[in-house]
Amino acid sequence: MSNVVLITGAAGWLGGLLAHALVADPKTPNVQLILADIVEPKAPQGVKAVTIKADLTDKAQIEALFATPLGIPDTVYCLHGIMSRGSEDNFELGLKVNIDSVRALLETTRQKSPKDNLIKFIFTSSLAVYGGPLPHVITPDTIATPEGAYGMGKLTSELLVNEYSRRGFVDGRIMRLPTIVVRPGVPSAATSAFISGIIREPLKGLESLCPIGDSLDSPELELPSWLASPETTIKNFVIAKHVPAEKFLKHTRVVCLPGFTATVRDELQALEKVAGKEAVALVKFKDDPINRRIVSSWPPRFDNTYPLSLGFVVDEGGMEPIVRQFQKDVAAGIA
Template sequence: MKIVVTGGAGFLGSRLIDALLAEGGVDEIVSLDQVACPVADPRVTSLVGSIDDAAAVERALGAGADVVYHLAAVLSGQSESEFDTGLHINVDATRLILERCRSLPRPPRFVFTSSLAVFGGEMPEVVPETMATMPQSSYGCGKAIGELLVSEYSRKGFVDGLTCRLPTICVRPGKPNSAASSFVSGIIREPVAGLASDCPVPLDTRLWISSPGAAIANLVRAGRLDSAELGLHRVLDLPGITVTPEAMLESLERLVGAEARALVSLTSDQRVIDIVCSWPGAFEVSRARSLGFVADADFDAVLQQYLGEARPA
């Protein structure tokens, strides 16, 4: 089995590659990213290039692929501030990859990672699977267009597509990124390391989140799910849990200590509020659950997962 992962050098991409290798049955995984993939394994081919470069996409897909995971994207903050760049990478490059898949001898499973940012406006407490998309950010708009492209290329038989709308992933290690939701990890990651952090949204903001472990398990599942189980509707809201910054900070205090929580300052950033507070805070995910996708038990479990990685025994 050959698998191609765009964004394979990134946080989720490299973890996905590790998980796919551990699952077995993989002959080759090709990572296409702007930097080298950190996974050292003879089955991994690391290609350095951009997803908007037709030659780089050609090298990655070669004569074919069984599964393509399209993770690479310009994130929400940068998409909002750099409109043309966001649409070019998130829309034009996505179509470039789909077009190359269209020319392959056999349609690959095409797993596209989308976002809850495709929603906006007035929403119910729990978003149903049939909720119409109404993005209130450039990032959400690009992802919504990508979803339609994947569904259309699947309808035409060019790919065997599945869009996975990921919850906000928490806790991401490393440094803050350009995502408007970067603070969701920052208000945990930095205090655990003894560093100050800001919460730029109201403490009662409802957030739909997933741990990295649950997200990766679900992406692996997406690549191996039988097409017959999917039917015509090729978009899934992946399971997550609803939390607020207040509940997250309570968990931080409970599991790490009051001194860690004291490092988080309450601020207000209207740019972040406008984006993040337009996103829904809970989803109806019974279909995804019935297909074998999973969620974390609660935020304590999410934080414990991160602490186990940040503070290995």
């Protein structure tokens, strides 16, 4: 086995973490990486890698990713995309990046995939594919009806990956991600960015804006979200590569990765336990109806039974251990 892995969106935070996790993965010995993004990614030290600055909306540049000195990858991680608020504010760009470029990458993977050893195509989707009236708990049978451009784009690409898998063109694996908390770095264009921001900035001694509610006493702070830590998410990205194809449901390659439910108030209470009232005082409130509408349309509770049966893992202990870990990362200068 060649163990050549292509990651698009590799310059992003998750792409970088995934690259390092694959290098450390004992089930992927001697891994070689093809890392591509709109800015040139950085490769982990001590690994054979090709890093490429590429416009992933250009089909010729996508095809070039399969013609590097490392050869044709046996696994493709499709991580690139325009985030939720960015897709909502720039509809045309969202279509171009979240659908058209994914289709071009999928089609190129199909053309390069050996018939007797299909390339694994691992696509990162989102709980934003859901909307409208929903059951109390989401199961694999719950129909996805997005209420935002980001969710629509993700669902469209999911359907393509499913169809290419059904036809035997690729070995698709679709991961619907919970909202990941705490994300390091600067705030992103994601509608859910505040979910990390109200922890990240205060732990750095900075003010953060919460677009849900107008004060600490607002009932809007009871808004629940479906969450997972970065560490658990990356573990599940690697696990997705190793799940035998026959273990997935016959009619779909979609897996809602395991998570847990926490409200905005739960987050702030965990922040207070870890860093005190002075940290919570750095969170300012300005209700944003558009943001609140989009986030409120996403389901906050899922049945973890199916993904756990496939070997995926879940966070234990709720928000407090996650906040404590991020506090340690800040102190160590790695967040």
